[in-house]
Amino acid sequence: MKSIWFLLMLVPCLVFGQSKEEMIAQVKANPKDANSLRLIQRIGGYDPEYVELNNLFKKLDKKVRKSNDGLLFERYLKALKSTQIGKKAPSITQLNLEGDPYSLSDLKGKYVLIDFWASWCPDCRKQVPALLETYGRFKDKNFEILGVSFDREYEPWAKYVKEQNLAWKHVSDLQNMNNSAGQTYGVRAIPQNVLVDPNGIIIGRNLHGEELNAFLAEVLK
Structure with a gap:
């Protein structure tokens, strides 16, 4: 099961078997219910679309939107908006495995896949064979992966x-x-990734496996 910390706060009355269409209908039918915020998060799933989620958020009652949870969700939406395709990738600086600061900017001039993952995440582990294949295929073609754990x-x-x-x-x-980088990029579920071009512009989001390979083959040819 993929890891979404936000879903751990869901109230028991929410039914996890709902379809996306049913969840959207429930949000629209309950604009004054604070639990609709959690439901919008579920609608976003593992590949959230800013416009879709923001439109649903704006339909909520002002009291819900201005609550503490509403303000936190609005901050999340702003992170999604600022990291859409075509936007400048926000800076990332964290410690590497040697304990030294390492930044996304250190890879300037390369195509960089920012991979948000964790060693404890089962679905992240499932992605590893495909990532190894991708890295082996493109690492000598101006491509790098920055794993953000x-x-x-x-x-x-x-x-x-x-x-x-x-x-x-x-x-x-x-x-x-x-x-902190996950919060900046609006990542509340893993695995997720963002593809950045040599100029630091986001050109892809949540590309995996053969879809990622085909995209890289096109831009790196």
């Missing part, structure tokens, strides 16, 4: 990177799902 402890993170021979760049602030 949502781990809380150094040892499991470092051990997994070494065991799996994840030879790309890695950073973390060891703040789990409160990772």
Whole structure:
């Protein structure tokens, strides 16, 4: 099961078997219910669309939007908006596995896949074989991966990177799902990724497997 910290706060009355259409209808039918904020988060899932979520948020009652949870959700929406395709990628500086500061800007001039993941995340682990294939195929073609770990402890993170021979760049602030870069990029579920071009512009979001390979083959040819 993918990891969404926000969903852990859902109230028991919400039914996880709902379709996206049913959830959207429920939000529209309950604009004064604070639980609609959680439901909008679920609608976003693992590939949230800013415009869709913002339109639903704006339909909520002003009292809900201006509540503490509403203001936090609005901040999340602003992060999504600022990291849409075509936007300048926000800076990232965290510690690497050697304990030294490492920044996204250190990879300026390359195509960079910012991969948000954690060693404890089952679905992140499932992505590893595909990422290894992608890295092996494109690493000598001006492409790099910056793994941003949502781990809380150094040892499991470092051990997994070494065991799996994840030879790309890695950073973390060891703040789990409160990772500062994750908050800046509007990441509340992992795995997610953002693809940045050599000029620091976001050109893709949540591309995986063959879709990612096909995209890279096109831009790197």
